[in-house]
Amino acid sequence: MFNKVLVANRGAVAARVVRALRLLGVRSVAVYSEADAAADYVAAADEAYAIGPAPARDSYLNQDRLLEVAAQCGADALHPGYGFLSENAGFARRVEAAGLVFIGPSPRWIEAMGEKTAARALMAKHGMPMAAGSGLLGAEPAEVAAAAARIGYPVLIKPAAGGGGIGMLAAADETALLAAVERSRAMASRSFSNAQVYLEKLMERPRHVEFQMLGDRHGNVRHLFERDCSVQRRHQKVIEEAPAPGVGKAPAMAAEAAAILAQLGYDNIGTVEMLLGADGQFSFLEMNTRLQVEHAVTEMVTGVDLVAAMVRVAAGETLDTVLPAEISVQGHAIEARVYAEDPVRFLPSPGPLNRFRPPAESAALRVETGYREGMAVTPHYDPLLAKVIAHAPTRDGAIAQLSEALAGFEVQGIKTNIAFIQRVLGSEAFRAGAVHTGLATELK
Amino acid sequence: MADLPIKSEISGNVWKILKAPGDAVAEEETVMILESMKMEIPVMAPRDGVVASITVAEGDAVAEDQLVATLKG
Numbered sequence: 001m002f003n004k005v006l007v008a009n010r011g012a013v014a015a016r017v018v019r020a021l022r023l024l025g026v027r028s029v030a031v032y033s034e035a036d037a038a039a040d041y042v043a044a045a046d047e048a049y050a051i052g053p054a055p056a057r058d059s060y061l062n063q064d065r066l067l068e069v070a071a072q073c074g075a076d077a078l079h080p081g082y083g084f085l086s087e088n089a090g091f092a093r094r095v096e097a098a099g100l101v102f103i104g105p106s107p108r109w110i111e112a113m114g115e116k117t118a119a120r121a122l123m124a125k126h127g128m129p130m131a132a133g134s135g136l137l138g139a140e141p142a143e144v145a146a147a148a149a150r151i152g153y154p155v156l157i158k159p160a161a162g163g164g165g166i167g168m169l170a171a172a173d174e175t176a177l178l179a180a181v182e183r184s185r186a187m188a189s190r191s192f193s194n195a196q197v198y199l200e201k202l203m204e205r206p207r208h209v210e211f212q213m214l215g216d217r218h219g220n221v222r223h224l225f226e227r228d229c230s231v232q233r234r235h236q237k238v239i240e241e242a243p244a245p246g247v248g249k250a251p252a253m254a255a256e257a258a259a260i261l262a263q264l265g266y267d268n269i270g271t272v273e274m275l276l277g278a279d280g281q282f283s284f285l286e287m288n289t290r291l292q293v294e295h296a297v298t299e300m301v302t303g304v305d306l307v308a309a310m311v312r313v314a315a316g317e318t319l320d321t322v323l324p325a326e327i328s329v330q331g332h333a334i335e336a337r338v339y340a341e342d343p344v345r346f347l348p349s350p351g352p353l354n355r356f357r358p359p360a361e362s363a364a365l366r367v368e369t370g371y372r373e374g375m376a377v378t379p380h381y382d383p384l385l386a387k388v389i390a391h392a393p394t395r396d397g398a399i400a401q402l403s404e405a406l407a408g409f410e411v412q413g414i415k416t417n418i419a420f421i422q423r424v425l426g427s428e429a430f431r432a433g434a435v436h437t438g439l440a441t442e443l444k
Numbered sequence: 445m446a447d448l449p450i451k452s453e454i455s456g457n458v459w460k461i462l463k464a465p466g467d468a469v470a471e472e473e474t475v476m477i478l479e480s481m482k483m484e485i486p487v488m489a490p491r492d493g494v495v496a497s498i499t500v501a502e503g504d505a506v507a508e509d510q511l512v513a514t515l516k517g
Contacts, residue, residue, distance in 0.1 A: 164482070190484075340481070348481035349508075350455045379456045379480040379505075 001315050002026050002077045002101065006070045007045065009081030010060060011370025012387065013291070015041035017079045020307035029073045031066065033059035035378045039370060047073055054380045060084045063091050067098050077101040077314065083382065086290040087114060087163075103314040105215070105268040105289045113270075113287040116160050117198045123284050126260045131275070131283035134199040136160055137181065144181055145174050147199055154202040157181055159188030165235020166191045170202050205436035206275040208232065209244045209282070211254040212298045213261055213270045214306070214323065216313040221262035223254040224298050224306070225329050230435035231424055233346050238417070238440060239424060240294035241334040242301045244276075245395060245433030253282050269310040275437075293337070293387070296366055300333035300391040332398045335389040336406060336421045340377045343420040344444065350379040354413035359405035364391045377414055385416060395433070399425055420444070447496045447514040450487060452506045456480025461502055463513075467495045475513050478506065487512055 004027040007017045014030060018041055021028040030045035035054035042048045049069045052059040059065070061084055070078060078095050080086035080103070089110040092102040104110070113119045117135050124130045134147040148155045148171070157180050159167040167187035171177040181197060189195035207230045215221040228244035229237045244250050257272045271292050273285040295306045304323060312322045340349045356373040359365060369386035371377065377385065388409065390402035403425045406418050423443055424430050430439065459479040463469060469489040476498070478485045493515035500512045 345453075347454050347485060348456065348483055350480060381481065383481040383483075 002075075002311070004029060004046075004073065004075045004077075005103070005311070006031070006066070006073065006075040006078045006100075007041075007081065008060070008066050008078055009084055009086075010036050010381065011039065011041065012368045012384065013081040013083075013293075013370075015044060015370060016368060017081060017307055018044045020305060020311060021079075023305070024308055024311060026311070029069070029075055031060075031069055033380075035380055038375065040372055041370060049073065054378060056084065056380060063094060067094060070095070070098060070100055075100060077103055077311075079103040079311065080290065082290050082293055087288070089114060101314055103268070103311055104291075105266060105270060109266060109268075109270070110289045113289050114161065116158065116162065116286055119287060120284065122264075123260070123287070126263060128257065128260055128272075128284045129274075129282050131203065131277075132201045136196045136198055141178050144178065148174065148177050151199055151201050153177075155199045156202040157184040157197050157199060159184060159192055159194070160196040160198055161192040161194035162188060163192075165232075167197070168235055203275055203277050203283075205438050206230075206277050207244070207247075207436055208237075208273065208285075209247060209250060209253075209276045210271050210273040210292075211250075211257050212292075212295070212306070213258060213266065213272060214309055214313065214319065215261060215266040215268055215270070216319045216322070217267050217316055218318050219262065219265060220319040221258050221266050222319055222323060222327070223258040224302050224304060224327060225254055226250040227294055227297050228435060229294060230437050231430070231440050232437055233440045233444075237294065238337050238339075238421065239334065239430075240297050240337075241332065241395070241398070242297045243329050243332065245435070247276065249280075268313055269306065293384070294335050296368060296387060296389045297333045297335045300366065300389055301329045301331060302327050303330065331391055331393045332395040333389055333391040334395075334398045334402050335387055336402055336425075337384055337417075338386045338388060338406075338409065338411075338421070339383040339417045340385050340414050341383050341417050342415050343417045346417070346444075348379065348383050349415035350377045350383075351414040352376045353411065355410055356412075357408075357410040358386055359388065359408045364401060365389070365405055366391075385411070396431075399431065447517045448490065448493065449511050450475060450490065450513040450515065452478060452487060452508060452510045452512050454478060454480050454485055454506075455508050456485065456506060458500050458502050458504045458506060458512070459484060461498055461500075463495050463498070465495050465497055469493060469495060469515070476500075489515060491515070 092107040169180040212224040231239035392398040474486040
């Protein structure tokens with residue numbers, strides 16, 4: 001096991017990783033920007049280093065500074081959390097070259113899954129179910145139109161190096177297609193410094209179902225079942241739950257995905273994201289080669305500490321020592337992401353947390369936050385204020401418990417999406433388990 | 445007629461200014477792009493017109509409801 005791990009992140013996930021390290025008896029090192037000097041995760045770590053001004057590019061994305069701190073503090077591994085540099089293969093390679101273990105899959109996996117058309121081709125070759133799609137689109141309008149015609153309208157244009165839903169645009173016919181491809185390229189170029197885009201068949205009201213995977217450095221991969229993350233706004237998740245309501249064949253799909261990844265030699269934590277069509281068919285969307293924001297949902301229903309597990313396999317332990325022999329789903333867990341945003345227009349709402357009273361934690365209710373009353377939510381980072389996760393024997397029970405917890409969550413000084421989450425939790429469609437990726441917009 | 449104020453809907457930073465005083469804009473055309481919490485938020489012209497002034501610079505921090513530009517009256 002490692003002696004000291006640098007946590008190259010901030011807020012709730014940094015706090016989560018520090019907690020797992022403490023449990024494992026490993027010293028933790030936090031890093032913080034000028035905006036985060038007073039944050040709780042900084043105080044919770046065994047050591048902490050300032051890494052620069054508030055903007056992420058000057059701090060949490062500053063690879064040179066992070067590697068300098070790693071050398072200075074004598075860490076033997078680095079945990080990237082999620083977001084920031086967690087899916088940057090170049091950074092993972094630099095961490096390894098500096099003699100540290102990068103806690104996550106090998107850089108070659110980050111690379112293989114980072115370019116979406118190559119990832120689709122690799123997965124399709126190994127038998128992963130896949131909806132129709134194109135390769136990278138060329139510049140010629142005729143070629144673009146031909147690719148769309150082969151797939152059949154409507155199509156979805158997606159940046160090949162993308163994430164977070166940025167630059168994803170739908171097109172119902174050829175005229176809309178060519179204009180949308182140009183817009184998507186411009187957005188992709190700006191956000192990912194890569195203008196390449198490709199097409200996928202647009203599914204009507206699909207569900208987003210994803211599968212939690214864990215591999216070790218010895219050729220073993222196991223799954224920890226599925227999560228349904230269909231409730232999204234702007235292609236970003238708002239409510240996640242496990243198990244996926246009414247998807248009896250999810251465990252079989254999870255086992256199939258784990259077998260494919262084992263065959264490929266996948267070697268740490270990852271999530272296979274799929275769409276589930278109205279016809280009951282799964283199709284591969286992408287694979288995230290990192291810890292997910294919604295990992296706690298899986299932890300609640302399986303009892304497995306995923307963060308500790310990914311650290312242990314990165315240190316060389318085998319899956320059979322890290323995971324119980326039998327993993328089963330106990331009850332139902334639902335997570336709500338409380339964002340600092342306008343609940344109607346979904347616009348960011350940074351500002352001071354004049355009042356910030358999250359619900360009290362219990363065995364059945366978990367709250368993960370990087371904030372505290374009196375702190376400010378800055379415009380520099382993502383809008384996630386807190387994750388509230390309820391666990392109950394039944395789905396109805398989990399909904400009731402989450403709703404009650406959110407009703408007692410007091411925030412003043414900024415706008416939050418709590419009212420919106422409550423509207424979803426109270427809706428007939430959600431209660432019936434009739435979720436799909438367009439539901440949030442319909443209930444807005 | 446007084447110039448028509450265009451205000452920021454959010455707190456954030458000015459990422460890119462796309463129009464200059466004297467430029468003609470159509471209704472819903474993007475005048476500038478703000479950035480907040482990893483999102484790009486366009487500031488759009490409320491109607492057709494000509495930009496009278498831009499009252500912020502790229503990189504500036506803006507508050508919700510802050511004046512960022514005006515259209516000629």
